[in-house]
Amino acid sequence: MSYEQKRVLVTGADGFIGSHLTEALARTGAAVTGLCLYNSFDSHGWLDEIQDGRFPNLVRVRGDVRDASFVRNLVAGHDTVFHLAALIAIPYSYVAAQSYVETNVLGTLNVLEAARACGVKRMVHTSTSEVYGSAITVPIGEAHPLQGQSPYSASKIGADMMVQAFVRSFDLPVAVLRPFNTFGPRQSERAVIPTIIRQMLDPDCGVVKVGDLSTIRDFTFVDDTVAAFLTLGLTDKVAYGQAYNAGSGKAVTIAETLDLLAGMIGSGKPVRQEDIRLRPSQSEVLALLANADRLAADTGWRPRVTLREGLERTVAWWRERFAEGRVRRASTFMV
Numbered sequence: 001m002s003y004e005q006k007r008v009l010v011t012g013a014d015g016f017i018g019s020h021l022t023e024a025l026a027r028t029g030a031a032v033t034g035l036c037l038y039n040s041f042d043s044h045g046w047l048d049e050i051q052d053g054r055f056p057n058l059v060r061v062r063g064d065v066r067d068a069s070f071v072r073n074l075v076a077g078h079d080t081v082f083h084l085a086a087l088i089a090i091p092y093s094y095v096a097a098q099s100y101v102e103t104n105v106l107g108t109l110n111v112l113e114a115a116r117a118c119g120v121k122r123m124v125h126t127s128t129s130e131v132y133g134s135a136i137t138v139p140i141g142e143a144h145p146l147q148g149q150s151p152y153s154a155s156k157i158g159a160d161m162m163v164q165a166f167v168r169s170f171d172l173p174v175a176v177l178r179p180f181n182t183f184g185p186r187q188s189e190r191a192v193i194p195t196i197i198r199q200m201l202d203p204d205c206g207v208v209k210v211g212d213l214s215t216i217r218d219f220t221f222v223d224d225t226v227a228a229f230l231t232l233g234l235t236d237k238v239a240y241g242q243a244y245n246a247g248s249g250k251a252v253t254i255a256e257t258l259d260l261l262a263g264m265i266g267s268g269k270p271v272r273q274e275d276i277r278l279r280p281s282q283s284e285v286l287a288l289l290a291n292a293d294r295l296a297a298d299t300g301w302r303p304r305v306t307l308r309e310g311l312e313r314t315v316a317w318w319r320e321r322f323a324e325g326r327v328r329r330a331s332t333f334m335v
Helices: 016-028 045-049 068-075 097-118 151-170 192-201 222-232 254-265 293-299 307-323
Strands: 007-011 031-037 058-063 080-083 122-126 174-179 208-210 243-246 271-273
Touching: 007 016, 016 031, 016 045, 016 080, 016 222, 031 045, 058 068, 068 097, 080 097, 097 122, 097 151, 122 151, 151 174, 174 222, 192 208, 192 254, 192 307, 208 254, 222 243, 222 293, 243 293, 254 307
Parallel strands: 007 031, 007 080, 031 058, 080 122, 122 174, 174 243, 208 271
Antiparallel strands: none
16 A cells, blocks of 8 residues: 555644654655645745755645634545644643643544545544553553643543544544654754753753653654554554554653763753743653554554664754754743
8 A cells, every 4th residue: 555646634734743744745655735834924834844846746735723614625635634733832731721622622623524524534633642641550551541631631632532432423534643752853842852952052051951850751753653654544454543652662761861862962061950841740741651562563563763863863953953053042042
């Protein structure tokens, strides 16, 4: 099976994972529509990094998944829909919870209704490991209880439940991918790995400011997460409505990750933990470690990029951005 000549829509194509997935689909020969959030800056987010003419089979569209009529018209004519559009920054969800419900729950509902009305052959919905909350048992399998420990995670649980309802109520062919802590080039500095890297590389940063260093995470390089999306979008053996974890099955603390990066970069900068970077105590997810056996069994997917290799590639990308003058120096804003 192949995506060649398939008509594929990616929502959230302007974002970190979405832009990598959109590029990968375009390389396969699919006719790809990338939905980017409408803005007044004439920007398509990370899709603006793709040189004009490189993928003539890629169409970039601006809009908003919160607009049901727009989504219905956009979905029409597509065979496959990858739904990645979401608000994902956990700190912002504490102060703007309603916007997360509107985008993550109602936006997902709009995509589901459109997929149903338009006869989409398969939709892949993006969940998150944050829906599990702090691990009760490790590694975390898909049967682990869902715990809404932040407004963000609660909104994603709501979106996941809406998907299950549409699968059960209308036999809608929707697969659910649940990535664990994806990292790599293009990731926002709201995430821990890029914020550590940019502070270590920036000569204007004298101190590396961090949050909780004791939390445990299962980091997966973005190329592996994209491969999980691609295989779940094609495989014959898929359980619609059931979640599929995508993670490395290996966990490290943030402190260990910081030490690994310091060695790669050659940074001897002091590290300072700041209270402002900590989540509320009962909201912090202490440990995430994936059991991805279900995805491996049904699709053959396995992560291929080690943590060290992925970090090296991410650091190299940041070095290139600094060399090109495409990163704002710390002297111009609060890191």
